[in-house]
Amino acid sequence: MKRWLRQRVDAAYEQLLSREISGAPTHVAVIQDGNRRYARRKGNDAPQGHRAGAKTTERVLEWCQDVGVEELTLYAFSTENFDRPDEENEALFDLLCEKLREFADADRVHDNEVRIRAIGDVDRLPERVREAVDYAERRTRGYDRFVLNIALAYGGRSQLLEAVRGVAADVEAGEVSPDDIEVETIEDRLYEQPVRDVDLIIRTGGDERTSNFLPWHANGNEAAVFFCTPYWPEFSKTDFLRGIRTYEHRAESWxxxxxxxxxxxxxxxxxxxxxxxxxxxxxxxxxxxxxxxxxxxxxxxxxxxxxxxxxxxxxxxx
Structure with missing residues (x-):
């Protein structure tokens, strides 16, 4: 009975939030935290937590399209994650390969013209992951209605460092004058394809930090940030809509x-x-x-x- 009542309350709150939202951010970035803690709480291993989190990822993609978000970036694997146990990372790499190929072949991805891209130091990943990334990018390259960025082997500071090194090398070679260096000069070297400024960062799992995620595109744009306690596999549409509402309040204040x-x-x-x-x-x-x-x-x-x-x-x- 209590579970039934809770479901009714949650559904009513979700409808209320949906009515309150009048606009959506263009670019949402998500730090999917809490997969391993969720698994431990359930008495399972980390790979089972990551697999449960992958289901949430699919739902969030649909929610973004429902409210009008045009770009979604998911923090799937950071440079710090390489320090985790090999058996855990190997299972995660297998899951990434599976989901990248599954997404690339999904009817809903093609019906909604979703372009899949990887950002980060992808060359550090195992060959099978790089091949899956290449497959997903090739299958969706012609689309531009919605962009899904998967941050893999990603570190915000290292990305900025490499971009600055590239500019410095061009200056030393005489190809760029220091007086001609502008914002676009750095942005052009961060990623192969343009990434929109981030309007909203969502982090699950209870930690209140942005963990070196998209610093150029989020901090420079004064992005709204929404921290919430549910672990990523438990993240609900109500939580998502609360995040959108946080963005709206931030935009209204601006x-x-x-x-x-x-x-x-x-x-x-x-x-x-x-x-x-x-x-x-x-x-x-x-x-x-x-x-x-x-x-x-x-x-x-x-x-x-x-x-x-x-x-x-x-x-x-x-």
Whole structure:
């Protein structure tokens, strides 16, 4: 009876969250933590926990497509994982081979035009895993409706280090001028294919850290982060929707901040910046509390006259 009631409550909460969500992040990155602890709690070995987690991965892919996410990155195997027992890693490598080929052949992957890509130092992986990666990438190369990145032998710092080394080598060879180095110069060397900025990081298993995951694309974009306690095999759609809601609250806070900054600047900027600031205020006006919202007439007046005693040229009014 208690289990039945719990299921009813969970279903009702999931419906409530679904109604509350009005938008979705473009790129979600997931740290799938807790597979081994889940297995130990069940009295099983680590490989059984990873296999249970693989089922959750399939469901999360569907949930992302349901709410409109366009790119999903899964932290499947880090560079630190090489230090785990060989028998555990070999079982995980077998599972990765199985799932990569299964995904690459799945009707739902092709029906939804999912492109599968691996990011990380894939050359460090066993040959059978590299072959499975190549198979999945070749089978889905022509798709672009949804991107599924699998982070394998991945370490955020090592990826950045290799990118910087590449830029330094080009500078030394005279192929790139230091003055020409921009954000895109680094990004072009991080991965073979572009990766969108991360909007939301989800980590399961109870730890509250991002573990060197996509630092360039997450930290630089001030991504929202959602930590939750369920182990990865137990991660539910309700947990996923709570993560999406965290992103929405973060995005709403960002819009309020932008609007407030623009309002503060309206009275002290030049003609060239005035139109942009007014555009920001108008765009994010509804995100401000009612008491802080300027009247449309005030914004229009600021275009031709003055705001807070300062005219459109930035000079104090007489």
């Amino acid at each position: 819009r309020r901040t932008r609007a407030r900054r623009a309002l503060a600047l309206l009275g002290a900027i030049s003609d060239a910046e005035l139109a942009e600031a007014q555009s920001i205020v108008e765009r994010f006006r509804d995100s401000l509390p009612t008491a802080e919202r300027p009247d449309p007439e005030e914004l229009e007046a600021g275009e031709n006259e003055q705001v807070d005693g300062i005219d459109s040229s930035g000079r104090a009014a007489d």
